[in-house]
Amino acid sequence: MGVTTADGGSDPTQPGAARIARMAELRTAHTAELSPRGLQAIRVLLDDAFVGEFTEDDHEHALGGMHVLAWEGRELIGHGSVVMRRLLHGGRALRTGYVEGVAVRVDRRRRGHGADLMHALERVIRGAYELGALSATGEAAHFYAARGWRAWTGTVSVIAPGGLERTEADEGGVYVLPVSAALTPHGDLACDWRSGDVW
Numbered sequence: 001m002g003v004t005t006a007d008g009g010s011d012p013t014q015p016g017a018a019r020i021a022r023m024a025e026l027r028t029a030h031t032a033e034l035s036p037r038g039l040q041a042i043r044v045l046l047d048d049a050f051v052g053e054f055t056e057d058d059h060e061h062a063l064g065g066m067h068v069l070a071w072e073g074r075e076l077i078g079h080g081s082v083v084m085r086r087l088l089h090g091g092r093a094l095r096t097g098y099v100e101g102v103a104v105r106v107d108r109r110r111r112g113h114g115a116d117l118m119h120a121l122e123r124v125i126r127g128a129y130e131l132g133a134l135s136a137t138g139e140a141a142h143f144y145a146a147r148g149w150r151a152w153t154g155t156v157s158v159i160a161p162g163g164l165e166r167t168e169a170d171e172g173g174v175y176v177l178p179v180s181a182a183l184t185p186h187g188d189l190a191c192d193w194r195s196g197d198v199w
């Protein structure tokens with residue numbers, strides 16, 4: 001797999017660079033750099049991957065940050081993005097790289113593309129944020145845990161317009177990738193407000 005960085009250079013230090021046999025090319029780009037065709041391809045991929053459960057809000061949540069796209073020629077076969085959110089924990093608003101829209105086309109799964117996408121997203125998180133976080137589907141929980149993401153063992157909440165609200169339904173499904181933030185494992189982690197699924 002060839003790995004192209006945002007500035008168009010290749011990064012031979014990434015493990016994906018050696019995986020030519022997968023015949024996909026990873027590209028990293030900010031939302032602002034994506035063409036209408038690229039944005040549409042992401043939407044189609046995510047609609048298919050989440051089998052009709054991918055909402056307009058879900059789509060919007062994946063925008064405004066860095067995308068990693070896996071292309072096979074003109075076909076998009078994988079995507080993930082990292083957007084900045086503030087997570088309140090221990091009295092601090094942590095600069096958090098929040099992972100959204102991770103999916104591999106169904107006929108390309110279990111070939112390591114998901115791992116390559118995550119490797120690139122984690123590189124962005126480690127380079128720019130104090131903490132990584134995401135909300136895992138049941139299917140993907142093991143995938144993230146195997147990569148060193150930890151299920152958050154404390155409570156989770158949202159800073160809603162009316163104040164802090166606990167989001168019990170999300171407990172167990174929020175995963176974090178510690179970078180530099182000091183975390184209290186059984187404490188509360190509160191996300192900033194947004195429409196749709198807050199986590």
Ligand SMILES: CC(C)(COP(=O)(O)OP(=O)(O)OC[C@H]1O[C@@H](n2cnc3c(N)ncnc32)[C@H](O)[C@@H]1OP(=O)(O)O)[C@@H](O)C(=O)NCCC(=O)NCCS
Nearest residue numbers: 049102103104109110111112113114115135136137140146
């Ligand atoms: C989760 C998802 C992104 C993983 O993508 P993927 O490309 O299949 O991921 P990988 O191939 O890197 O790894 C997945 C598994 O396949 C295994 N695998 C990798 N290459 C393999 C190969 N050549 N043969 C068999 N298995 C392989 C990996 O070891 C891993 O196993 P594990 O589940 O036991 O850890 C994909 O399943 C998906 O799109 N799911 C639907 C959308 C979704 O739920 N997204 C997550 C939102 S939070």
